[in-house]
Amino acid sequence: MKEISKEAREKIKNLFSRYPDKRSSLLEVLHILQDDWGYIEEEDEEKIAELLDMNPVNVHEVVTFYTMYYRRPVGRYVIKVCRNLTCTLMGGETIINYLRKKLKVELGNTSSDGKFTLEAVECLGACELAPVMEINGEFYGHLTPEKIDKVIEELK
């Protein structure tokens, strides 16, 4: 069982004044806990529900609805590469395939050394940089195989 750290508890407590009820802070609470734990599994849901005075079923519904919450461990770096329209028009499919081969990992999976998770995602709202990927909150655009080599090298 994962423990909720003191820092996380503090952050969560500060959220409560933002909303008229505790439940509304659920999305942010999940972000905070996922930052700590890496992912949210089913057995964590009860603890979260208790924290927010809500039914575990309702926590489950939310964790499974939103794509940014992970159900199993992910790599130290999560690479979200865009598969939507502008990126595809600008050669995004080649970029996705290059990443798959380079990292030896299929979409949705994590490399064997636990370093990289590769995900194909919908429009990241950065289409002027197409083809584009986001790694742990940072955007990398105008991707080419050479540029990817450089970015990945710097992450190692």
Added chain:
Amino acid sequence: MSLVITPWFGAVKIGDYIKRRGYEGAKKALSIKPEDVIEEVKKSNLRGRGGAGFPTGLKWSFVPRETDKPKYLCVNADEGEPGTFKDRYIIENAPHLIIEGAVIASWAVGIHRAYVYIRGEYLKFALILEKAIEEAYQRGFLGKNIFGKDFSLDIYIHRGAGAYVCGEETALIESLEGKRGNPRVRPPFPATNGLYDCPTVVNNVETIACLPYILREGGENFASLGVEKNGGTKLFAVSGHVKDPGVYELPMGSSLRELIYNYAGGVRGNRRLKAVIPGGSSSSILMADEIDVSLDYDSMIKAGTMLGSGAVIVLDETACMAEVLRVITRFYAHESCGQCTPCRQGTSWMAKIAERIAIGKGKKGDIDLLLDIAHSIMGKTICPLGDAAAMPVIAICDKFRSELEEQIRERRCPIERE
């Protein structure tokens, strides 16, 4: 030419923003009656920049003035419509336009608490906005007794977590309440029964960012920048096969051709223009010879498409329409919340068919099948995501039928690429 938003780009810190007459609009608003602020916004012909183009002043006037319940403002920064990135530019480059706009809207409607719903992927930009909000509190532009008035406003940021449908206003409200983003059946409308069942205004980031100009320069001035019933300027996010992709601010009623050729540098590598998706991926595609249209809500509808979010995706002659269809249908199938059968089943069925066409396994009759499915979704769903999924399919199948049929027959993409 007067511009409404981009002249403030770069004024990220509050001091720089104030030097450029920042917060004068909010001050002006608070010096007149809330009803008069609504009047000014009505006069401005400002229409919602989130996609639907609903008149903003009119929307506000549906919120009851006297009520025992608290009222809420939700600023929609979910920005999920493929091709759209203009709200991100505002947050990144002029976050105080949003805060000042929120003060104006809240005073006008009688709101004391606002939430900015920002998509989860925009963490970096949420932090910029949070910093700006802190600055505004320090200056007394947020919190209690704003500009010495008996008026208070608190603004909080609420991060989403990856779901396009949460940009739809009632799904956004559900998501704010800590639930799945399932759109609600209307009526009732958010204006009377929104967040926590209380009267709620939902406005797009860009809509809110227009308000400081309107209050400072006057509604008539703003209206005169645009064309009839379409006041002001609009931000366009241009991407795809153009030389200079980016965000451009043009008066309402400018021509789409002008935007593409004079602002975005025209088609890259001097290739031939094939088509333009003018208002986000759910708008109907325009052929190369259909781009002499005026960029305003009414003209775009007359042209059989929509202005939408102002996301212009440019396709040159190398674009494969089967591929475009495949990406678009897969997106809506992935994002359907699943509440309505026509949307849930129709979108995944369309995605399956488009996929097989794209990989050379299409069947004779697939185009008609796609059209049938699309038509069976239109108008039969709880929220407009269903229509948003159907409209582009209908337009692409109608306008590029021969290319798609050739692909089905030849079992490969007919586009020659170097």
